[in-house]
Amino acid sequence: MAIYSHSQLSMYEQCxxxxxxxxxxxxxxxxxGVEAFLGTMVHETLKKCYDDVRLTKLNTLGDLLAYYDSIWQQNWHDLIVITKKDLTQEHYQALGKKLIETYYQRYAPFDSDMTIGTEMRLNFTIDDENKYRMMGFIDRLSRTSDDIYQIRDYKTSAQLPSQEDIDGDRQLGLYQIGIQKRWPDIKNIGLVWHYLAFDRELVSSRSDEAISKLVIETTRLIDEIDSATDFPPKExxxxxxxxxxxxxxxxxHFYTVEALPVNEYLSEPGVVLVNRYAELREKASEIEDELGKVKEAILDYARREQVEVIKGSDRKARVRFDKKLKFPGKSEKERQELDETIVQAGRWGQVSQLDTTALTRIVEEGLWERSLIDEVLKYGRIEESSSIYLSKLKDEEK
Ligand code: SF4
Structure with missing residues (x-):
């Protein structure tokens, strides 16, 4: 079985x-992306900070910022993408500096704990049979004076997650398994996220039950990925x-037409077809609106004049006012009572029919036992269907 990392699993879930x-x-x-590049440069700088402290060298803030600037210059390349149009490389470089400065001011002289490792590579299995193999890197593993090991992760993102989010975070939970496999005598492990942009430490821990649940969920996901044959895009x-x-x-198509000059763009067949389709849909909806209004007016007219047939120039309209017996719909609250009344009377079979939408979902999600699914599948067939949804382009897509 392949070796997986948390980011691999996340990418599968993402798309x-x-x-x-x-x-x-x-x-x-x-x-x-420039955000990923910035993250790498900040991580590298904080790694240097702690690696040097382990060698008894305390860098000044100026030393670290100079180091950050130098690796930024050395590693910057033309294929780094800045998606936010009003921001430049300089804005991101300055942001990274600010994050390092905030961190430095909070933690210098970096002696509140002992660093066991920085960018520490872990290779481990998460199950007892050693079948599910994983790897990852811990930004920093530390040990406090009262023998608590802390798996620390630096985050440069602009969003601060909730406590609930980090209590359910998979990555550091998996690293806890990796650390306990490497050093089974370690009992006390804390998980710490440094959200640098907010000058916040978020702290969590995993009970034995939480770790067992994590193992079940992760092995299930790995099985799903291993056996996947269909990899649909997920926007x-x-x-x-x-x-x-x-x-x-x-x-x-976005990618292809983005590179075209305006005159070629407007005559590109896909662009022409979508523009025409949108134009016709707009007209159709205007007509639908008007049709609804005229229909209402005809009904009003018929009621007022007490006529059932209205003569036009070369057509006539026949109007019917019917009264129909209606029962509550599926979402109405009396519906359940109605269903129960009929079931209790033993007449359900006379008024119910198979819900094929529910059946399709059950089969697709494998919610029944395999033998029954195979049996009903004998009556199913694959039919191709198509649909077109029109929506407005977002600003960044224009
Ligand atoms: S849907 Fe397409 S563009 Fe979006 S993440 Fe997946 S592969 Fe990339």
Missing amino acids: PLKYRLCYRDKIKRDVE SGLCDWCEYPDLCPMRK
Whole structure:
């Protein structure tokens, strides 16, 4: 079985297609988002800070910022993407400096605990049979004077998660398993996230039960990935940072037409078709609105004039006012009582019929035993269907 990392698992959850392109097809891309680059530079700088402290050298804040500037310059490359149009490389470089400065002012002289390792590589299995293998890097592992080990993670993101989010975080929970496999005598482990932009430490821990649950969920996810044959694209806010827009059916057309000059763009067949479709849909909805209003007016007219047939120039309209018996719909509250009344009377079979939408969902999600699913599948068939949804482009997509 392959070795997985937390980021691999997250990528599969985020978008199975991106996962396939990156990890199965191994298509390498040199582009990277500026946020990821900034994160790497800040991590490198804090690693140096603690590595030097272990060698008895305390850097001044100026030393560390100079180091940060120098690695920033050395590593910056033309394929770093800045998605936010009003920001420049300088803004991000300055942001990284601010994060380091905040951290430095809070923790210098960095002697409140002992550093066991920085950027510490872990290779471990999460199950007793040693079947599910994982790897990862701990930003810093420390030990306090009262023998508490702390798995620390630096975060440069602009969002501060809730306590509930970090109590359910998979990454550091998995690292706790890795540390306890490496040193089984370690009993007391804390998980600490440094949200540098907020000058906040978020702290959590994992009970034995939480670790068991994590192992079950993670092995299930690994099984799902291992046996996956279908890797559908899953659009989200993270698509703007995706390295594979040219290979993704959700983004390929954007990617292709973005490079065209305006005159070619407007005559590109896909652009022409969508523009025409949108125009017709708009007209259709105007007509639908008007049709509804005229229909109401005809009904009013018929009521007022007490007529059932109204003559036009070359058509006539027949109007019918019917009274129909109606029962509560599925979402109405009396519906359940009605259902129960009929079930109790033993007449359910006469008025119910198979809900094929529910059946499709049950089969697709494998909610019944396999033998029954196989049996009902004999009556199912795959039919191709198509639909078109129109929506407005977001500002960043224009
Ligand atoms: S652009 Fe979005 S949907 Fe397409 S592969 Fe990338 S993350 Fe997935």
